[in-house]
Amino acid sequence: MHSNIVVSRIDLADAQPLRIAVLRRGTPAKTAVYDGDEHPDTVHIGARLDGAVVATSTWIPAPWQESPEAPAVQLRGMAVDDRLQGTGVGRKLIDAGLDHARGTGARFVWAKARDSALDFYVRCGFRVVGDQFTEPASGLPHHLVVRELSYVSEN
Numbered sequence: 001m002h003s004n005i006v007v008s009r010i011d012l013a014d015a016q017p018l019r020i021a022v023l024r025r026g027t028p029a030k031t032a033v034y035d036g037d038e039h040p041d042t043v044h045i046g047a048r049l050d051g052a053v054v055a056t057s058t059w060i061p062a063p064w065q066e067s068p069e070a071p072a073v074q075l076r077g078m079a080v081d082d083r084l085q086g087t088g089v090g091r092k093l094i095d096a097g098l099d100h101a102r103g104t105g106a107r108f109v110w111a112k113a114r115d116s117a118l119d120f121y122v123r124c125g126f127r128v129v130g131d132q133f134t135e136p137a138s139g140l141p142h143h144l145v146v147r148e149l150s151y152v153s154e155n
Contacts, residue, residue: 005054007092010046012037015056015077018046022079023138032137034076036060041104045096047080047089054081057093059100064108064146066129073101075111094124102149110146114138121145 019032036042039060047055062074075097080090101109112135113121118128126145135142 006048007096010044014053015044018053018056018079019077043100054084055089055093057097059097064110070107071105072108073106112142113145115141
């Protein structure tokens with residue numbers, strides 16, 4: 001892990017180039033814009049190395065299908081620069097996003113995860129839900145993943 005990686009909130013404009021480079025590679029799509037990107041409660045979290053965004057994630061308030069009444073956050077646009085795959089940067093973004101979700105009172109965090117990344121999500125405490133589906137924007141196989149958040153009691 002690079003010691004000079006800085007994880008913080010970033011602007012949507014700072015997330016876009018890496019989203020396109022990583023998540024749309026090999027697809028006809030030229031954008032990576034998601035419903036909810038501009039929602040006032042959406043948070044974009046990125047990792048910078050020497051000032052450049054090398055990982056990005058977006059955390060959007062959105063109900064979880066199995067408990068639609070419970071507060072939940074959807075993780076979208078998770079992307080890590082190829083050179084930093086497997087270095088722990090992605091885990092740092094997940095941890096920061098889970099902290100954000102807890103701060104909103106969310107009970108669940110969920111995502112549409114690429115099948116190629118399922119092991120990563122499982123290592124981060126998510127469980128795989130349901131059948132495989134193809135995400136239209138990428139044409140790649142995905143599964144839903146979800147993590148129920150725990151809160152430390154102060155009693």
